[in-house]
Amino acid sequence: MDKKRPNWESQILLADAFDVPEAMLVTHPWPTWLPDPDAEEASVSLNRRNFIVTGMAAALPALAATPASATGRPALVGTETVQYLQTAVLPLTTMPTVERQHVVPLLDSSLATVTGLLQNARYDTRTGVRLNQLAAQLAQTCGWTRFDIGQQEQAGALWNQALAHAKAAGDRDMISSVIADFAYQGLWTDNAGESVRLLEGALARPLHATVRSLLHLRKARAHAALGEAASSRHHLAKSETELARTSVGEPPNWAAWMSEADVEIDGGRCLIDLGEQAPGMKRIDRGLSLLTKPRSKTYAIFQTYRAEALVHEGQVEEAAAVLSSALGTARQIGATRCIDQVAQISDRLRGHLAVNGVEELLSDVNAARAA
Known part of the structure; x- marks a missing residue:
């Protein structure tokens, strides 16, 4: 699949999510149905949300845009059930990465539970909105767990699912959140041009x-x-x-x-x-x-930015020290993508084995990648 172009199913899903007429996808082929970058600051009608995401996901199960249509299902989901789920599950989505890595199966099963209710239970409109909002947040977080360990297609599939739930809930802020995630993914997968197009669409709305x-x-x-x-x-x-x-x-x-x-x-x-x-x-x-200290994953990533600049300036010993610190954090939080980033920069130090800290760093990197 061409990762620089959303497939047709993904484009239809996204056009529906942002109230773009499907005919516009035919008359204005990708990416020409996106907003003009020069019109970014202009006021845009709320019925034309020209966002897109990459077409990494397989076809998603159809989700009813109006939850109240789920009549005739066997069990009625009450407000108490939703309240319990929100109280029990939402804290999982805000856990620090160093702790969240231990509860990935619980996140996955929580998402399956909520989507199972949406597909098989009976509920009123308000309850359906709350369930879809919860499912969107869970799918987004589950996507990040895959992204952090380098499973890009799985992350894309889960973020597309989050987008569908956000649409069903009418949650525009969550839609913007998912767009931001896809744009960030584009930076990590050498697809910055796609990120630009994603963000041009996102910034065209209030x-x-x-x-x-x-x-x-x-x-x-x-x-x-x-x-x-x-x-x-x-x-x-x-x-x-x-x-x-x-x-x-x-x-x-x-x-x-x-x-x-x-x-x-x-x-x-x-x-x-x-x-x-x-x-x-x-x-x-x-x-x-x-x-702030609780953002350990962010700290590890930002440390690698600093190390890359140090390597460029020839400050090898300091770069090795910074990379060792970043590697330790990355291993602690189980973030494979951060370990890979440290490894890529560390490879540039192989010609400096006599410099203090370099040989130990390379040994630690090898051990981390083999783990």
Whole structure:
């Protein structure tokens, strides 16, 4: 399957999710039915949500867009059941990665339980919305568990499922969340051009300022990966402006972690990708000093950004120390993609075995990859 082009089934699913007429997919072939990047700041009618996601997923089971239509099923799901499920299951989706890695089977079974109720039980409209919201959050989290261990197609399938549940619930914020996840995946799979297109669609609708900050930041990263310096700086500045802007209401839970630390570190990575090593590393160091400890996976990833800049500048011993720290965190949280990232950068140090810490780092990397 061409991972740079959503398959037809995925495009139909997404067109339905964002109220785009199916005929538009025929008259405006992919990707021309996406919003014009130059119209990003324009007001967009709420009935034209031109988002897309990559077509990694297999065909999804059909989900009723109107939960109340599920009449005639044998058992009625009451509000108490949903409340219990939310109380018992939602905390699993916000666990730190170092702990969540131990409960992946519980997350999977919880998702199966909720989707089983949606498909086989009887419930009213409000209960159906709550069940779909819960299923969307679970599918999104389950997708991240696969993404972190390098199972990209499985992650894509689960995020597509999350998108379908978010559509069924009418939860626009969750739809934006899933789009952000796919865009991030594009950066990790050398598909930055797809990330740009995803985020152009997402930014064409009204969003909370914190959410816009996050999406602009990811777009800045994607443009930097493509070597598009002016566009990268433009969206980095937009991210900073939006984060500082007061917005009505609290940001959605999925974006509440977004902070100045993220802007500084990802902004630094943008500069490094654009060849500005010293100012990029300065921003990363500032961001790392602002980052809170519970975000261990994020800390490990950001450490590798710093190490990559150190390697480029020839500071091998310091780079080895930073990579060793990142590797230790990655092993602790079971994040294969972080271990692979450390390994890729460490390979560039093989010509410096006499430098303190390098030989030990390479040995540790080999052990981590063999585990």
